[in-house]
Amino acid sequence: MIDFKKAMTDTADAVDEVLDDLLQRMEGPENQLLEAMRYSALGGGKRVRPFLVVASADLFGVSRSRSLRAAAAIEMIHCYSLIHDDLPAMDDDKLRRGRPTVHIKFDEATAILAGDALLTKAFEVLASEATHSDARVRADLCLAYAKAAGDRGMVGGQMLDLVAQDHELDVPEITRLQRMKTGELISVSCEAGCILGKVSAETRTVLRGYAHDIGLAFQIADDLLDVEGTAEQVGKATGKDEAAGKATFVSLLGADRARKQANLLVEQAVNHLNIFDERAVLLQELARFIVNRRS
């Protein structure tokens, strides 16, 4: 039987090693930038997105030396988005992954720059020959990550989230917001495995369906944790959405229906992968983990 928890820990450790290597300290006073980047990127976390990259790439026999670089790049983008999201002008959060946020630990200017540098570094990593000898794969990875992270993806979703604070959203609007804000980065994690593995359009579509479902389930689970979890458990402030009067899946559907919806999405996600052999079990387990996690 495949040990899912061990697979997740092993991948997280391997990604940490690659991140540690990619984020080398510098001589000179500008090293403060690297310290802030490292503080954010090596600060723990579940490493769900890197796991998706590696597990998807594994399906298609991609070497770990390649998939771990693409995994490190997605984590850099995720971490940059957390740093900027936590800034006083944005969500103004002081706690992340159980530790002070970057602008608290360092200062605001350093946090802005560390986010910028992590985003930039992600593309440096993807475009480097060490990630793949085929230049088309490298260019395709850059393109896919940029689309997922940009104005039509993650950043657009964050903008939507900010302007939405002034008016009530309904379920289709929340779904669209979350699809952009968190779903696109989850999708591109699976897509990275497909690009590295040079798979057919049909196979990509299957993975896309899986990613779409777990992305939404992930967000619903997050909303549930925000309502039901404590800061100590979750590693960041909770109850914030409710306090801000923000519409979420839970506020709109109620906790019970939201949980049912998340479970339904997970079963759907699992079923997408039935066409693969037992190597897909890890991705199926991840889908279940996403809604059952406690942090």
Place this chain on the structure above:
Amino acid sequence: MIDFKKAMTDTADAVDEVLDDLLQRMEGPENQLLEAMRYSALGGGKRVRPFLVVASADLFGVSRSRSLRAAAAIEMIHCYSLIHDDLPAMDDDKLRRGRPTVHIKFDEATAILAGDALLTKAFEVLASEATHSDARVRADLCLAYAKAAGDRGMVGGQMLDLVAQDHELDVPEITRLQRMKTGELISVSCEAGCILGKVSAETRTVLRGYAHDIGLAFQIADDLLDVEGTAEQVGKATGKDEAAGKATFVSLLGADRARKQANLLVEQAVNHLNIFDERAVLLQELARFIVNRRS
């Protein structure tokens, strides 16, 4: 005789058209993000970096449809850096290119996101097939831009600038800081022409020498304008370095020696290009323009 001023205006207009096309407005309330990106990227400016991309690429017969996309991408990165630099936590500037800065015109959160999205969009543009049919060119462009803009380049230079405010820098230290903060982006503009033109390593080295010299001359000219220009003329607050007690080329060398140094660098830059035919005249004129400009 080549009309340098007309060439600059024509390139700026052509880049504006491409930027306008690449930064399409969106349906929905998240369009505020695009408005902020457009406000910054289409807000005038001398377009020195795009001009360098196009004029370098012209040397090697690259089609304008390609070089203008690489030019738009470099301007996106430049504009993102200005938006983030102007934030209250950074330089806290209210005026840029004669207009309110992005966080004044919109708000701080929108400014942070617009900068993030412009940086991301630059890589989307570079990695797209429309920029070049050869994937190696696309991947190489992504790699070169990321290195120039990242922790060892522009962002590293900004970090150095921030931490340097606490202690006196000497000329070699200032040179290194400016090399990272503004020089790398100027260098990669010329490098982009070389990558698009698939030129030899020797030719690249020549262009690199030119870019190195004009990069430094550009910064010295900027320091001189900060001392000698008015806000109305320059389009942004002046006298800031002196007020902040910040070491610059002018404070360290004095205005006369600084101006002499800038002129010397320009002559050196011009001489690098003598091996090319008359097509290099535009780049030579640009070098002269850089130290003679009044804004």
